[in-house]
Amino acid sequence: MSRLGVQALLWVYAALAFGPLVLVLIGSFRPNADILREPVGLPDSLNFDNYARAWETASLSTYFVNSLTITVASVALCVTVSAMAAYALSRWRFRGRALLAALFISGLMIPAKLGLLPVFYMFQSWGLIDNRIGLVLLYAASGIPFSVFVIMGFMRGMPDELEEAARLDGCDEGRMFVSVVLPVMRPALAVATVFQFAPTWNDFFYPLVLMRSDDKYTVPVGLTRFFGEYAADRATLFAGLVIALVPLAVVFALATKHIISGLTAGMSK
Template sequence: MNPRYRFRTFLLELLMIAVAVGFLFPVYALVTLSLKDERQVAAEPLAPPTSPTFDNFSDAWQRASLGSALLNSTVITLASLLALVALGSFAAYFLARCATRLGYRLYVLFLLGIVLPFQLGMIPLFKMFDSMGLLGTYQVLIVFYTGIQLPFTVFLYTGFIRALPSDYANAALIDGATHVQAFTRVVFPLLRPVTGTVLILNAVFVWNDFFTPLLYLGGSARETVPVRIFAFVGQYVSDHGLVFAGLVLAALPVVLAFLVLQRYVISGFASGMKG
């Protein structure tokens, strides 16, 4: 036995296992219930399915019209992420390299955007978007999510850029490149780790948001997955297998995105905290 392995280490391992079980149990319950019919759910709700059925997934897909909802969520999420990466990275490059009072004040202003709750502006924004005729369109949520998540995105990018040596960009500037060329061709390729973090954290927020799409898109053909699932659950609340199958289909895209980008999340977030 390793002499450094003590009883305290054993207790910490047990604690970590208990925490892992606590986090994984809802996932187990969600998947298990989605593979059962109503009779199995009533008899043994949390037991492993003896005869799993995948009919719940096809029924949920058709009855909840998840195809159009997934398309709407995908368009809104991808467009918002593209705007956040483009605007956030370039703004952070200026703030990180601008050693003036103006740059510092602008950075503090962005940090205030993280602290202040966005719910304070929901009613004025609703009236403004209504007067502009944007309610029920993709544009309203893309603009909203870009503005709401931009301070957090700038915060992550700024900390990461400050940790990078400035020699690369300075060499490009000496060779005659503009600041835009130095950023796009030299600096931005080095931002891959934090960009992965920005993508997954913002994607989770945008994809799972329920209140904002309900307020701005409710009743239109542009409803996102959480809004469509909410209406679906209220209609088929007695059919638990169908409901949980719909929830699994709604959560699957963002889970797959996290698995693809997970190695960037911790490294990029930690680098952003250094700033």
């Protein structure tokens, strides 16, 4: 296929992928009566009343704060543990290193939701049902295998000379990890962050099963109630969907320049 044909297909795909999002964004600024009368159209002005109604009246603020707290905490814990584990498995030589690395990577082959029943009983015995800390621990643990895999792949492409020079300057392992390794590891950390942030923010299953209180639900679960209450108020519904998409757009925008280099790191070896 010619280069022009490939570009045309990519533009068609982009239109199909982003077209509905653009319509939702435009609709979030239009009065509901205009949307019901004419579903596709441009707003007369930028009216933020729909956003205020979705944020305050529809309690989306509570769900948003819950999702943001749980997602940020779980991603931070997951990436921190994964970075330390990947560094040790890539650089240190000790008995059982290969077996331990295989144990981490084997987590990629097991769907996390298959372990829901034992996780539920374990959380019940620990008092973590209807507890945000339980979700943070669950999401962090489920994201570690992939994060370790990505960061280890990046570490294989890092020259050993950086660490050798740091040791000659008197750095211990902790200081070298923080001051030398982590700054170089930023592309891999960005990939791990994005690929952990997106599924955690969008997850509907675990909060529905493990949470009981309405004020502890996350955005995906809260939106289901939102859809039921505001099914006829499409303008408010569109505004709620845009609010739910903002964190994902921000994270992807900030991490885009690191994602490609992080994903392709280590392929030369």
